[in-house]
Amino acid sequence: MNELATADTSRPVQLVARELANSSGYLLARLGLAFKLQATERAEASGFELYDYSVLAILGEGSRETQATIADALTLDPSRLVALLDSLEERDMVERQRDPQDRRRHVVSITNSGRKELARVRAIISQLEGEFFAPLDSANREALHTMLAALATQNDPRCCPLDDEE
Amino acid sequence: MNELATADTSRPVQLVARELANSSGYLLARLGLAFKLQATERAEASGFELYDYSVLAILGEGSRETQATIADALTLDPSRLVALLDSLEERDMVERQRDPQDRRRHVVSITNSGRKELARVRAIISQLEGEFFAPLDSANREALHTMLAALATQNDPRCCPLDDEE
DNA sequence: TATTGTTATACTCTATAACTATA
């Protein structure tokens, strides 16, 4: 139940301060949060946590990873990753195996079922992106992405190390 | 102390999944959060909470506001606003007065001292923006802002109702 | 002794619900 929808008769809609709306940083933060919330909402409606997608995406690309490297890539505390992997493993999307070389390590890999589920979440997020960026035409969307990538590269090189073309 | 800085010798830097880095939504969320964290950090280093800036910006523009309208503009629960205003009032940046028309209401207004402090935070955030968006030249920065405003308008019209020029 | 993954603890944040004073 959205209270904003019911309040529109009682008082005029309060606008964000112009000063903030004129700030690209503010818009960036606001839109970024909005996108994340919507992505979370849709993913959860289909039985995924948003982090599930990140984990599956990493495992779907790279070779088999150890928990420490996954946590590192996600900038996530290893202790938080445990519950995520427990859940993914219960649902047969990933497998944990002891590394014979170093029996302290768990080698995590994606299962066939996990790849199918990855395709499902990918489609959900992709659909959302289409809607979210709909106000921009294709050329502008590409220009936006290039600029965001440039900012991300400065902000955290781990994000977009080389401007490699898709 | 950033642990990433100390770990660079032990293992190769883990990169974000390409699939995520290629998503504009992901970059938006990541950059938005990064900007907010940096803004929070700098503001707090100067004795401000980030919300202080929002409140002061609203009061600095509009006429005198009631607590409900401020909370509405910030999409903040009125109960959370109380502590914010308490703090601002203690520091003589805002004043609360009973509305004679309706003694349940508090009319909140910015003080002269508050205007000076507003100028200070504004400068801090403005400086950060300059650094954060430095990878883009002036024309691109403007193009980016226009696109973000278009997205914000779709996402929440309360944010940027008309594309009014600065 | 140090490291990997795991579990337990404690703390912060915030949403919700009660409460008061006015209407």
Place this chain on the structure above:
DNA sequence: TATAGTTATAGAGTATAACAATA
């Protein structure tokens, strides 16, 4: 009875610290 602002309560989320197994 309903509303504006305030205070109190409780629950979620998470960072931190302890832990067991292995190196």
